[in-house]
Amino acid sequence: MSENKGLNLTLKVWRQKDRHSKGQFKEYKVENISTEASFLEMVDILNEQLINTNDPDGPVAFDHDCREGICGMCSLFINGRAHGPDDAITTCQLHMRKFKDGETITIEPWRSGGFPVIKDLMVDRSAYDKIMQAGGFVSVSTGGVPDANAIPIPKADADEAMDAAACIGCGACAATCKNGSAMLFVSAKVSQLALLPQGKVEAAKRAKAMVAKMDELGFGNCTNTGACELECPKQVSISHIARLNREFLKANIKD
Amino acid sequence: MKGFFKSSIGKKLIMSISGLFLILFLLFHLCMNAVVLFSECAYNSVCAFLGSNWYAVAGTVILAAGFLVHIVYAFVLTIQNRKARGTDRYDSQNLPKEVEFASKNMLVLGIIIFCGLITHFGQFWAKMMFADLIGCEEAESLSTNGAYWINYYFHECGALSIVLTVVYLIWFAALWLHLNHGFWSAFHTAGLSNKTWIPRLKCIAKWFSTIVCLGFAVIVIYAACGGIKVPQGCCKDKQAVECQQSTQTPCQQESNK
């Protein structure tokens, strides 16, 4: 296959037995990693190695599912950045060609109050699910699929709603935020629905319920540093946070 | 609105509104101070107009309340945010360089601003409005002679004047950074921004903070260079007579003894 000599790397990986144990970094060496491998494939190779050598800590636990940048499961703080050194991609879309031979790569789990570490590189992100359950939906009667053009929607609104809907709930925003704030996530979900006629009906209730849940779960207050949008794999804009603030204010003035 | 001000966004809105209020005050303060660059007499008339009149005292009380709210919420929000961040920190975190320095250090900048404020209060407010309020006779003749005090602190006091000038310039630099982020952030928090307006607000924030801080800095440097001439009977009201009585600075009086 490739004539390139593979990469020899040192991996500094966070190992933690469970939610209550104290974790620590462990160093591992991996050799001859193809530059064409994805980052997660490289971790798979490390895990095979750990299984084959009967490593006392066992394979490294990490989240992943689709491996094509759509599910939001893969996380990881790689060399000090959410989803690694590249912009606008998830960890599963990161390739080893972004690293140099002989490099030491630091791999950490998300570290934020709202996302406790469960094991190694895996964190509990169910807080985001709870926020969604609080109001991130539209109540519609089931039935036949309505005609696509039955409700006209201005192109600009549709585009803006689509941009917000790109959020995959990976948690990079809260993981990067110095305030442990989930506002980029919540604002994307509120925006996506508030912009469309189907979502407007419950907009006020939704904004209040989702913000209340976010506060209750202990996420921080956004101070507009903008780090979240720079690390968001889907480049969700902080302009949605302004919309969330507007929606929340409107909802509160109404009652 | 039940529970609104207990919510994260509600608390942030308080921060934003109090911040915007302080910005308005700064603008007013700068306009007032800038008068001294053009006419010391006119400036003293402004000082006399404000003095310790009820509207100036009421304004000061409202202003103090504004500061109090802003500072209390600054600490409340910062402490909450530190808690939300959790105790585990990243071994290394390389934030993209686009993240503004100021946005990450608003509390520290705010504390620097606060220290400057205390110095400033001790120098001017205590000698002017406060001296007037407590009816300190010795100080009263100088209590509305703003030009005198500016000249005194930044020009007449030798090494202390140089130190004060530098301290003030550091103060303005911190204010510049605080406003550079705070200005657009306040609009964003209040929901008054979108994709088009974020870059515009950031641009206005740069201009605004630069004009305000440069304005204050110019006044201080102008005074430090001895540009301010303490009025000697150029105005025709009672204030001018008081000015005349006190053309000697305490430093000079000291050396006369």
Ligand code: HEM
């Ligand atoms: C003349 C003085 C001041 C002005 C004009 C001012 C203005 C502002 C403005 C406009 C904001 C943005 C609010 C927002 O993001 O919604 C802000 C934020 C902030 N200010 Fe001030 N401020 C001043 C003094 C202070 C002081 C004395 C402190 C603290 C001791 C302070 C601490 C903070 C903090 C921590 C924030 C960030 C809060 C957040 O984003 O949640 N400020 N300020």
Ligand code: FES
């Ligand atoms: S594994 Fe689905 S987004 Fe990365």
